[in-house]
Amino acid sequence: GESVGLHLPTLSVQEGDNSIINCAYSNSASDYFIWYKQESGKGPQFIIDIRSNMDKRQGQRVTVLLNKTVKHLSLQIAATQPGDSAVYFCAEKVYSGGGADGLTFGKGTHLIIQP
């Protein structure tokens, strides 16, 4: 079946540097993508989302880039802080006019912040 995957299982960055977490998806019908942050022992926390009619969206310290041509999604975190240490998941869905149907999750990237 089709799936969402991540290129790297672990990413280590220096505090204050920018982080880039990548995600490849294979379902060409997917038109909605979300990034989640999951801290140890907690549920996934929504970070930012993007629809397929956009190629970039910015939030507070985060930017998501979508390249539909190569089916690639990235999450950029500016000025990484210790509190950013977590596992980051990308998720996709075929947006069916609402919330129906679940999300398809990738395996996750563990972001480690070096002091």
Added chain:
Amino acid sequence: NAGVTQTPKFRILKIGQSMTLQCTQDMNHNYMYWYRQDPGMGLKLIYYSVGAGITDKGEVPNGYNVSRSTTEDFPLRLELAAPSQTSVYFCASSQEASQFFGPGTRLTVL
């Protein structure tokens, strides 16, 4: 708002036992979901509901049942627990596409 709440936080079951994982949301969301997360993996959809009285299977429904008698509650039932059901279970809700997750229930079946 409390958001999405789940009980219990932890549970150990013996093979063949049954239990119900509780999920409640106070955001008046129509859509609710159950996922399981195995170690080092992403989440997989078990069941979902688009409103009270309506449920549907996700990717991995075998061994589970759900009901949705109210907008707020979406319990997940395990009838005959098996070791393969050892996992962390997350409930989520949404009004549109963005889903909000509860803190999870860690279940071990021995």
